[in-house]
Amino acid sequence: MAVLLLAEVSGGTLALDATAKVATAAAQLGEVTALVCGPRAAGEAAGKIAAISKVLVCEDEAVANGLAENVSQLLLDNADGMTHIISSASNAGKNVLPRVAALLDAMVITDVIKIVDAQTFKRPIYAGNAVQTVVSLDAVKVLSVRTAAFEAAGEGGYAAVEVVALTGVSALTAHVEDKLVASGRPELTSAKIVVSGGRGVGSETDFALISALADKLGGAVGASRAAVDSGFAPNDLQVGQTGKVVAPDLYIAVGISGAIQHLAGMKDSKIIVAINKDEEAPIFQVADFGLVADLFEAVPELTEKL
Amino acid sequence: MKILVPVKRVIDYNVKVKVKADGSGIDLANVKMSMNPFDEISVEAAIRLKEAGTASEVVLVSIGDKKASETIRAGLAMGADRGILIEADTDGDIEPLVVAKLLVKVVEEETPQLVILGKQAIDNDMNATGQMLAALLGWGQATFASEMEIADGKAVVTREVDGGLQTMTVTLPAIITTDLRLNEPRYASLPNIMKAKKKPMSEKTTADYGVDTSPRLKVIATEEPAGREAGIRVGSVDGLVEKLKEMGLV
Numbered sequence: 304m305a306v307l308l309l310a311e312v313s314g315g316t317l318a319l320d321a322t323a324k325v326a327t328a329a330a331q332l333g334e335v336t337a338l339v340c341g342p343r344a345a346g347e348a349a350g351k352i353a354a355i356s357k358v359l360v361c362e363d364e365a366v367a368n369g370l371a372e373n374v375s376q377l378l379l380d381n382a383d384g385m386t387h388i389i390s391s392a393s394n395a396g397k398n399v400l401p402r403v404a405a406l407l408d409a410m411v412i413t414d415v416i417k418i419v420d421a422q423t424f425k426r427p428i429y430a431g432n433a434v435q436t437v438v439s440l441d442a443v444k445v446l447s448v449r450t451a452a453f454e455a456a457g458e459g460g461y462a463a464v465e466v467v468a469l470t471g472v473s474a475l476t477a478h479v480e481d482k483l484v485a486s487g488r489p490e491l492t493s494a495k496i497v498v499s500g501g502r503g504v505g506s507e508t509d510f511a512l513i514s515a516l517a518d519k520l521g522g523a524v525g526a527s528r529a530a531v532d533s534g535f536a537p538n539d540l541q542v543g544q545t546g547k548v549v550a551p552d553l554y555i556a557v558g559i560s561g562a563i564q565h566l567a568g569m570k571d572s573k574i575i576v577a578i579n580k581d582e583e584a585p586i587f588q589v590a591d592f593g594l595v596a597d598l599f600e601a602v603p604e605l606t607e608k609l
Numbered sequence: 610m611k612i613l614v615p616v617k618r619v620i621d622y623n624v625k626v627k628v629k630a631d632g633s634g635i636d637l638a639n640v641k642m643s644m645n646p647f648d649e650i651s652v653e654a655a656i657r658l659k660e661a662g663t664a665s666e667v668v669l670v671s672i673g674d675k676k677a678s679e680t681i682r683a684g685l686a687m688g689a690d691r692g693i694l695i696e697a698d699t700d701g702d703i704e705p706l707v708v709a710k711l712l713v714k715v716v717e718e719e720t721p722q723l724v725i726l727g728k729q730a731i732d733n734d735m736n737a738t739g740q741m742l743a744a745l746l747g748w749g750q751a752t753f754a755s756e757m758e759i760a761d762g763k764a765v766v767t768r769e770v771d772g773g774l775q776t777m778t779v780t781l782p783a784i785i786t787t788d789l790r791l792n793e794p795r796y797a798s799l800p801n802i803m804k805a806k807k808k809p810m811s812e813k814t815t816a817d818y819g820v821d822t823s824p825r826l827k828v829i830a831t832e833e834p835a836g837r838e839a840g841i842r843v844g845s846v847d848g849l850v851e852k853l854k855e856m857g858l859v
């Protein structure tokens with residue numbers, strides 16, 4: 304079995320934690336070759352992940368921004384002899400993998416949470432209200448995995464790094480600009496602690512209460528859809544069925560009611576704390592520690608006392 | 610310019626989903642069904658382009674059982690012009706790859722300049738059909754759109770990406786998949802619901818298109834996820850701090 308892994312690259316640097324988690328999943332399937340769209344240094348960083356045997360790096364501008372037409376071409380150009388193509392179930396992965404699968408006449412398997420064997424996988428459906436076990440009948444299996452469901456592979460590898468070229472740049476799409484949010488905080492999907500705010504926080508200004516608590520704990524900031532829709536927090540912080548899936552050691556939900564779509568993104572956290580003024584809020588049904596309180600009093604007090 | 614919008618009939622997002630006791634799937638008996646919320650956003654986006662004079666016609670297509678016609682009617686009531694119902698010869702969910710292959714045939718017949726799809730269906734949560742359709746047609750794709758503008762034979766699309774937003778252009782004809790922030794879909798007014806009943810809807814079957822509908826993923830089990838038990842209430846912030854310290858979390 305041979306696995307081609309699309310590495311996670313963000314702003315020209317390897318997303319080490321995410322890539323190492325995908326590598327753990329990939330290594331359960333066979334020998335892993337990582338494809339890195341980015342600078343050589345990102346490739347070298349991937350080469351240190353113990354579960355990766357070989358690294359291919361493509362430094363072409365045309366793949367640097369993750370445009371699906373080019374990245375899928377690059378994956379296909381390097382897929383000879385591969386039995387599996389795998390990535391993280393990030394937006395970057397989900398943008399590209401279904402395109403690759405269709406070009407191989409295969410059905411993509413999204414959001415895998417468990418690899419049973421080389422063709423059998425578990426994945427959640429209906430916002431995680433059910434888990435399906437599926438057997439892929441395709442010659443090449445194309446799958447994205449939830450990083451929250453796998454441990455990161457260790458470092459200490461020394462895979463050879465080979466430079467590969469893109470055979471042709473698609474004229475169909477062009478990159479204009481990225482507006483990435485640099486917060487200086489840990490990345491949401493790999494943070495050990497996440498503090499999330501919901502509609503109850505009330506405004507973008509007051510969302511600073513959430514960030515202050517996260518900073519005190521050295522954690523990442525998350526948000527419910529309602530908080531993002533209302534403009535309190537940027538879109539990349541949305542946790543849930545249609546946002547990011549997190550499973551930190553500690554998840555603190557503040558002013559979040561606990562809709563099923565939100566729970567889908569955080570219910571595998573080790574410890575869940577809920578702060579909500581409504582004692583009937585469904586979030587308390589999944590919380591290990593619930594505090595019925597007004598967040599405007601409780602959160603500053605908590606930040607101070609920690 | 611014609612816009613094609615595929616719409617899917619799914620369990621309403623407010624319904625608490627139950628797994629059948631025998632592990633054979635999801636209990637769909639007597640549950641409320643609605644248009645996939647992301648597809649409502651797609652329909653809204655298409656109608657706005659028509660209202661702005663950019664598009665001339667909005668065509669909906671749904672693949673599923675006969676009741677998918679209700680989903681098409683719901684989109685027609687929002688303001689789309691006509692519908693195509695493709696009745697599937699299979700039970701249960703139809704895989705995105707099959708849907709994409711059927712949509713290729715519809716695109717060949719209808720020759721739209723733009724196909725707008727929801728980024729994911731909230732039942733199988735696959736997030737795949739748009740990308741697969743783009744691949745099979747050899748078109749460019751702009752997924753997870755939170756803003757879009759059509760000008761000079763191109764779509765300028767802002768996408769929700771992992772670290773924020775990305776703006777890109779894609780040459781028409783193209784595929785766009787919609788994210789939550791693109792718009793807020795309108796409610797259909799009663800007069801428009803009445804009017805929608807008279808809008809044309811053609812009925813086809815998957816067999817008409819000669820596409821193999823057999824699944825590539827064989828579902829061998831459907832289970833309830835491991836549950837989570839409610840914990841305890843702490844009476845105060847001090848109580849919470851104490852617990853977190855006890856657990857070694859802070």
Ligand SMILES: Cc1cc2nc3c(=O)[nH]c(=O)nc-3n(C[C@H](O)[C@H](O)[C@H](O)COP(=O)(O)OP(=O)(O)OC[C@H]3O[C@@H](n4cnc5c(N)ncnc54)[C@H](O)[C@@H]3O)c2cc1C
Nearest residue numbers: 501502503527528529543544545546558560565580581598
């Ligand atoms: C297609 C689709 C996809 C979706 N995807 C997602 C997703 O990925 N992630 C997601 O989160 N949601 C998602 N949703 C939305 C979801 O259904 C809920 O609407 C959303 O999660 C609600 O956010 P909330 O809990 O912040 O807001 P609300 O449900 O309005 O809850 C606010 C809470 O704040 C509490 N509160 C108010 N004031 C205070 C105060 N002063 N102190 C303490 N508590 C207070 C209230 O008691 C209430 O419980 C999706 C919905 C759809 C239809």
